[in-house]
Amino acid sequence: MKVRNITGLSKSQLEEYRRELRKEYDHYLTRNLKLDMSRGKPSGSQLDLTNGVLDKLDNYMTESGVDARNYGGLDGISEARRLFSELLDIPMEKIIIGGNSSLNLMYDAIVRLFLFGTHGNPAWRTLPKVKFLCPSPGYDRHFAICEDLGIEMITIPMKDDGPDMDMVESLVASDDSIKGIWCVPLYSNPEGICYSDEVVDRLAKMKTAAADFRIFWDNAYGVHHIYRERKLKDIFRAAEAAGNPDRVFYFFSTSKITFPGAGVALIASSPANLAEIRKHMGIQTIGHDKLNQLRTVRYLKSADGVRAHMRALAAELRPKFDMVLGTLERELGGTGLAQWRRPDGGYFISLDTLDGCAKNTVALAKQAGVVLTGAGAAFPYRKDPRDRNIRIAPTYPTLEELKEAMELFCVCVKLAGVEKLLEKAN
Amino acid sequence: MKVRNITGLSKSQLEEYRRELRKEYDHYLTRNLKLDMSRGKPSGSQLDLTNGVLDKLDNYMTESGVDARNYGGLDGISEARRLFSELLDIPMEKIIIGGNSSLNLMYDAIVRLFLFGTHGNPAWRTLPKVKFLCPSPGYDRHFAICEDLGIEMITIPMKDDGPDMDMVESLVASDDSIKGIWCVPLYSNPEGICYSDEVVDRLAKMKTAAADFRIFWDNAYGVHHIYRERKLKDIFRAAEAAGNPDRVFYFFSTSKITFPGAGVALIASSPANLAEIRKHMGIQTIGHDKLNQLRTVRYLKSADGVRAHMRALAAELRPKFDMVLGTLERELGGTGLAQWRRPDGGYFISLDTLDGCAKNTVALAKQAGVVLTGAGAAFPYRKDPRDRNIRIAPTYPTLEELKEAMELFCVCVKLAGVEKLLEKAN
Numbered sequence: 001m002k003v004r005n006i007t008g009l010s011k012s013q014l015e016e017y018r019r020e021l022r023k024e025y026d027h028y029l030t031r032n033l034k035l036d037m038s039r040g041k042p043s044g045s046q047l048d049l050t051n052g053v054l055d056k057l058d059n060y061m062t063e064s065g066v067d068a069r070n071y072g073g074l075d076g077i078s079e080a081r082r083l084f085s086e087l088l089d090i091p092m093e094k095i096i097i098g099g100n101s102s103l104n105l106m107y108d109a110i111v112r113l114f115l116f117g118t119h120g121n122p123a124w125r126t127l128p129k130v131k132f133l134c135p136s137p138g139y140d141r142h143f144a145i146c147e148d149l150g151i152e153m154i155t156i157p158m159k160d161d162g163p164d165m166d167m168v169e170s171l172v173a174s175d176d177s178i179k180g181i182w183c184v185p186l187y188s189n190p191e192g193i194c195y196s197d198e199v200v201d202r203l204a205k206m207k208t209a210a211a212d213f214r215i216f217w218d219n220a221y222g223v224h225h226i227y228r229e230r231k232l233k234d235i236f237r238a239a240e241a242a243g244n245p246d247r248v249f250y251f252f253s254t255s256k257i258t259f260p261g262a263g264v265a266l267i268a269s270s271p272a273n274l275a276e277i278r279k280h281m282g283i284q285t286i287g288h289d290k291l292n293q294l295r296t297v298r299y300l301k302s303a304d305g306v307r308a309h310m311r312a313l314a315a316e317l318r319p320k321f322d323m324v325l326g327t328l329e330r331e332l333g334g335t336g337l338a339q340w341r342r343p344d345g346g347y348f349i350s351l352d353t354l355d356g357c358a359k360n361t362v363a364l365a366k367q368a369g370v371v372l373t374g375a376g377a378a379f380p381y382r383k384d385p386r387d388r389n390i391r392i393a394p395t396y397p398t399l400e401e402l403k404e405a406m407e408l409f410c411v412c413v414k415l416a417g418v419e420k421l422l423e424k425a426n
Numbered sequence: 427m428k429v430r431n432i433t434g435l436s437k438s439q440l441e442e443y444r445r446e447l448r449k450e451y452d453h454y455l456t457r458n459l460k461l462d463m464s465r466g467k468p469s470g471s472q473l474d475l476t477n478g479v480l481d482k483l484d485n486y487m488t489e490s491g492v493d494a495r496n497y498g499g500l501d502g503i504s505e506a507r508r509l510f511s512e513l514l515d516i517p518m519e520k521i522i523i524g525g526n527s528s529l530n531l532m533y534d535a536i537v538r539l540f541l542f543g544t545h546g547n548p549a550w551r552t553l554p555k556v557k558f559l560c561p562s563p564g565y566d567r568h569f570a571i572c573e574d575l576g577i578e579m580i581t582i583p584m585k586d587d588g589p590d591m592d593m594v595e596s597l598v599a600s601d602d603s604i605k606g607i608w609c610v611p612l613y614s615n616p617e618g619i620c621y622s623d624e625v626v627d628r629l630a631k632m633k634t635a636a637a638d639f640r641i642f643w644d645n646a647y648g649v650h651h652i653y654r655e656r657k658l659k660d661i662f663r664a665a666e667a668a669g670n671p672d673r674v675f676y677f678f679s680t681s682k683i684t685f686p687g688a689g690v691a692l693i694a695s696s697p698a699n700l701a702e703i704r705k706h707m708g709i710q711t712i713g714h715d716k717l718n719q720l721r722t723v724r725y726l727k728s729a730d731g732v733r734a735h736m737r738a739l740a741a742e743l744r745p746k747f748d749m750v751l752g753t754l755e756r757e758l759g760g761t762g763l764a765q766w767r768r769p770d771g772g773y774f775i776s777l778d779t780l781d782g783c784a785k786n787t788v789a790l791a792k793q794a795g796v797v798l799t800g801a802g803a804a805f806p807y808r809k810d811p812r813d814r815n816i817r818i819a820p821t822y823p824t825l826e827e828l829k830e831a832m833e834l835f836c837v838c839v840k841l842a843g844v845e846k847l848l849e850k851a852n
Contacts, residue, residue, distance in 0.1 A: 285527040
């Protein structure tokens with residue numbers, strides 16, 4: 001039976017459709033699928049595109065004559081800072097290269113604000129309450145940092161061009177306990193939304209009750225174009241022009257350019273902020289791994305080298321995104337049971353089921369051997385108020401596995417949807 | 427003039443001797459030396475002994491079938507945990523492998539106690555005061571962590587077999603704001619002192635007023651034998667036997683085994699402590715660099731491989747230690763102007779000038795182009811109460827440079843000493 005708008009079916013039609021779906025689903029149960037689509041991990045074949053990073057490092061001297069094997073160099077090697085400066089259009093002197101994890105740089109940046117405060121403002125640990133704005137759906141690991149540190153999270157709905165700025169502006173203007181906002185401004189995790197110039201401008205110049213309000217600008221997918229190359233307005237220049245030069249902490253990494261486990265991360269910020277960071281980071285470590293910085297830069301060569309490499313990655317990922325989007329369209333298009341976005345880049349596809357169906361859908365898929373990101377994961381406290389959002393991470397499985405997983409997934413979406421409609425009909 | 431016990435000279439003899447020393451010193455001024463002996467950095471030739479780590483990594487799969495290029499593995503790869511387990515005689519399940527810096531693991535461990543507390547005890551940030559015991563001379567970067575976090579430091583004198591345990595026991599028994607002690611138990615930085623079994627036992631079993639008192643056991647030189655292989659009593663077993671299983675945070679790294687900039691660090695502790703660490707570390711990062719763990723372990727091969735490698739390093743370092751100790755003996759022996767220890771291993775030689783002469787000695791050396799570790803650096807707040815301790819780091823210069831630097835250094839010690847004696851005589 002080819003069914004279109006499911007939401008318009010009668011109760012008996014729904015019951016019949018459920019029987020069909022059950023049969024389909026039971027068939028999947030017998031097939032012993034075993035697939036993990038829970039995280040945005042590259043596949044082995046994607047990683048193979050970067051194996052040159054593993055080559056012998058014949059020359060361990062940096063361009064400035066530093067022996068990268070030895071101690072020192074808190075800011076990172078200059079060739080790495082310059083490459084990312086060119087790639088991201090950020091002045092070199094605003095960049096500190098970290099270890100293999102931008103998440104670690106974010107966590108530590110917030111911990112420093114907690115412990116020490118910034119620019120004469122009280123340390124956040126001394127305040128009765130600290131709140132963060134969390135555009136959602138968003139990145140679960142951002143929200144986990146807030147939860148770990150007891151920061152109260154306020155959910156901000158996402159619009160087509162970024163967070164709901166009316167709401168953001170109104171909140172930050174009136175509440176000085178709101179100290180920050182999480183942003184994944186290009187190809188957002190999970191929806192693939194790109195912030196418009198207007199949103200960037202409004203974030204940069206909005207009046208905040210807190211003098212130490214900070215934007216955590218996690219540009220994780222800044223060069224991860226798949227279908228089309230979207231541009232992101234320069235938030236540093238916008239913030240400087242608005243007289244808020246210290247508002248932004250910018251994060252980037254090669255975790256999804258070279259190797260997730262062994263890439264190079266960076267934090268960029270104003271010179272005044274970097275001076276504070278260095279003061280404490282220089283106590284925390286003598287320096288991050290310069291050999292890995294050297295390996296990464298020697299492999300990527302230049303900003304243009306990164307862009308060429310990202311085109312190769314896009315060619316690897318495009319068939320997977322095509323598969324996901326094509327299957328969704330074919331199986332769910334017009335059913336009224338789900339809606340989703342077609343991202344231009346990034347790592348994810350985000351789908352909304354009918355209200356109240358996400359948990360059930362994920363549970364059904366899991367029972368049939370396909371592990372998805374937990375329902376609700378993309379919301380503060382893992383609570384999706386409408387229980388409808390599911391993040392699809394298509395990068396890890398092979399194309400064949402993905403085909404099977406997506407077909408099963410669509411059966412689960414439909415089954416959960418039909419069950420919900422029947423529940424309502426009773 | 428070959429002078430022996432300088433402290434017994436008359437004023438006019440001292441004045442004559444000072445003229446001679448001045449002449450010698452002025453001669454050094456004309457030679458434009460330029461040498462940095464301020465930090466315990468290996469030399470290029472020492473690092474060359476480990477260049478195999480830079481080889482191409484042909485196989486990036488771990489023994490348990492994990493792709494080390496990808497995300498995951500917070501505890502570290504099992505081959506790394508096992509190697510260090512064998513090397514240090516610590517059960518594998520007590521070990522988490524970190525990034526390239528044990529200092530970073532220490533800093534973060536204290537920050538976690540600050541932010542979250544441990545085992546139901548209040549977070550240290552909520553306490554009016556937190557104090558640490560600092561056996562001194564000690565490692566300046568340990569003390570810098572305390573200073574950064576506003577932890578009050580209490581200087582504990584070092585004896586021949588470790589910190590003054592009578593003082594330690596009496597302080598921790600009565601003051602519950604004393605939350606920790608820094609220990610470099612084998613070949614201590616800078617004196618090369620090895621903790622006796624009795625000291626280890628007393629640390630492990632002493633009664634502490636604070637329920638959450640912690641020993642920061644930085645075994646940085648645990649396998650760094652140079653003249654003789656000293657053994658260290660197992661503090662974990664001692665603490666467990668005494669009913670204090672959660673008292674110890676143990677740190678180790680390959681910074682001075684392979685590469686300081688790109689080694690592998692670890693933290694070891696009780697299962698209950700590790701569970702707390704994982705809870706927060708798993709929010710802070712998805713995992714440390716597994717490829718570097720793999721590189722390091724593939725190069726070192728096994729605990730025996732590390733021991734063999736350390737014998738090669740000792741052979742590289744022994745002539746440097748011989749040079750320092752020989753020059754000190756020849757130039758300062760019997761003068762009464764200085765005393766020093768002959769370490770069996772580690773990275774440093776510690777020298778005490780006459781009281782009130784360390785700063786002047788370091789300044790004189792610096793003026794002649796030889797940068798030593800700042801006088802006082804080995805004490806809390808960089809204040810050596812007797813202004814006498816100087817840390818000599820012989821590893822970085824070549825043997826020829828070291829010869830020249832040490833000869834100049836001895837002239838500076840004598841000149842500063844004679845000036846002090848004349849000051850007193852006036």
